[in-house]
Amino acid sequence: MQEHIFKQFDADLEAVRSQVLKMGGLVEEQIIHAIDALATGNTELADQVIANDHRVNALEVAIDEDCSHIIARRQPTAGDLRIVMMIVKTITDLERIGDEAAKIARMTKLIYSKDAVSAPRFLEIKHMGNLVLEMLRKSLDAFARLEVSSAGQIARQDIQVDEEFRLVLRHLITFMMEDPRTIxxxxxxxxxxxxxxxxxxxxxNMSEYVVYMVKGKDVRHTTPEEIEREVLG
Amino acid sequence: MQEHIFKQFDADLEAVRSQVLKMGGLVEEQIIHAIDALATGNTELADQVIANDHRVNALEVAIDEDCSHIIARRQPTAGDLRIVMMIVKTITDLERIGDEAAKIARMTKLIYSKDAVSAPRFLEIKHMGNLVLEMLRKSLDAFARLEVSSAGQIARQDIQVDEEFRLVLRHLITFMMEDPRTIxxxxxxxxxxxxxxxxxxxxxNMSEYVVYMVKGKDVRHTTPEEIEREVLG
Structure with a gap:
């Protein structure tokens, strides 16, 4: 009987995890399309990203419900419960990545509705976008395989993204100062x-939740080095 | 025996709810100090906000743990479980409000380290800050009393904040165009x-979670009017 319940929990959890990966795939697609629309001025593609955001939102709501049902029906304890709780946190972040993709799409429409697009800095922004896509893929892969070895690297890549953002910012400021009409x-x-x-x-955040699922150790608000120590320890 | 478990659940839940309100009080204080530091150029106060951010983070981690323990020990079902799950979501948003307060404090230090501060737009920004504080207080109050009547108003105030932001943006653009050294x-x-x-x-978001706790209806990604209909229905 106990074993039967365990198996049902595993099956339920597997179903929910594959829903999360489906949501992750959709969010990846949204990022790719949003950045492509921005770089090429494809405002139809931007419209499509904006229209698809509700699919991401709907998946978050549905997975939240699934998680509550699993807890109510299977009453998991300790490690199993931790996994379900972290799935709830993970999809909040996934949904917000989706929001940001929709935001890029809205900005794309604004940008290309104005004159003065001498296409500044899109190469750098595309590079940032690729880096973030790589981070997301690694996080989803870590989630799928409950595998924490990439967590330290993801944390370092986040620092790199922040640095690239500051570079873009500096370049944009120069650009604005040279021609205030472009502000x-x-x-x-x-x-x-x-x-x-x-x-x-x-x-x-998503990769830190995986560390918590696997290691039971909360590595939010720490450094890449501390994460690495935790993951290897 | 059943009744005994219910009472223990209620006591546990009450303890965790008061922790959330404590976290909310701390976050309110962080906002007040951050905006005060920005408006007055008090960089020591900004340092204090940055230093206190870890207290907000630590509360999130602790409340997450408490919620997992309650679920594992008391095995709440249906409505009770929904409340615990929404607390987990609520504190994620509270923690991120704390992050934004720390970000304002970091910007304050940057701003006052530069020349050219002819203090533009701080009045408008202070007004935005007060509006957001009011929204947060209403959300925390709704959370404390499991009372949803303010949800529609909070959603409308969020639209007002967005509009005020766009106004600040327009004014800042004018400001930059008039004197590119201020960019x-x-x-x-x-x-x-x-x-x-x-x-x-x-x-x-926080106020929408309260609606979900009380009404069992997910009003994320809807309009203020739909929220109002749900709350009154």
Whole structure:
């Protein structure tokens, strides 16, 4: 009987984990499309990203419900419960990455509705976007395999994203000072870059939740070095 | 025996709810100090806000643990479980409001380390800050009393905060165009204003979780009107 309940819990958990990965795949797609729309000025693609945001939101709501049902029906304890609680946290961050993708899409529409687009800094922003995509993929992979070895690297990549954001900021400031007519559009671009920087924060949160699931140790609010020590220890 | 367990659950829940309110009080204080530091150039106060952020973080970690213990020990079902799950979501948003307060404090230090502070737009930013504080207090009050009547109003105030942010943005752009030497400091101020705008989003999330706790209806990703309909229905 006990074993039967355990198996049902495992099956329920497996179903919910595959829902999270589905949500993750959708969010990845949203990021790719948002950054592509921004870099190429494809405002139809931007519209599509904005329209698809509700699918991300709906998945968050559905997975929240699933998690509550699992807890109520299977009454998991200790490690199993920790996994369910961390799934609830993980999808909050995934949903907010989705929000940021929609924000980039809205900025894209604003940017290309204005004149004065001499396409500044999109190369750097694309690079930031690729870095964040890599972080998200690693976090999702860590989640899928309950594997923590990448956590330290993800934390370091988050620092790199922050540095690249400051570089973009400096370049945009130079750009604005050289031609004050570009200020308005440069600020839209700045917000798009900021949205990517925030995606990095959320991807890092997700990888920290995996560490907590696997190691039972809360590594939020620590350094990459401390995370690495925890993961290897 | 059953009744005994119910009472223990109630006592545990009460303890955790008062911890959330304590965390809420600390976050309120952080906002007040951060905005005061920004408006007056009190960089010592800004340092204090930055130093206190870890207290907010520590409370989040502790309350997360408490919630897991309650679920594991008391095995609440349906409505009771929903309340615990929403507490876990609520403190994530509270922690991120704390992060935004620390961000304002860091921007304050940057702003006052530069020349060219002719104190633009701080009155408007203070007004935004007061509005967000009011939203947070209402959300915490709704949480404390499991009372949903303010949810529609909080959602509308969030729209007002967004509008005030766009006003600040427009004024800052004018300011930068008139004197391009102010661009760098104006962008720091813009990020501080953006941090306040985000606090509003988080306070709104918190009030939506209360609606979910009380009504069992997920009103995330809806309009103020839909929230009002749900709350009155």
């Amino acid at each position: 308005s559009v440069a600020i839209d671009i700045l917000f798009a870059a900021k949205a990517i920087e925030r995606m990095g924060d959320h991807a890092k | 760098s400091v104006a962008i720091d101020i813009l990020f501080a204003a953006k941090a306040i705008e985000r606090m509003g989003d988080h306070a709104k």
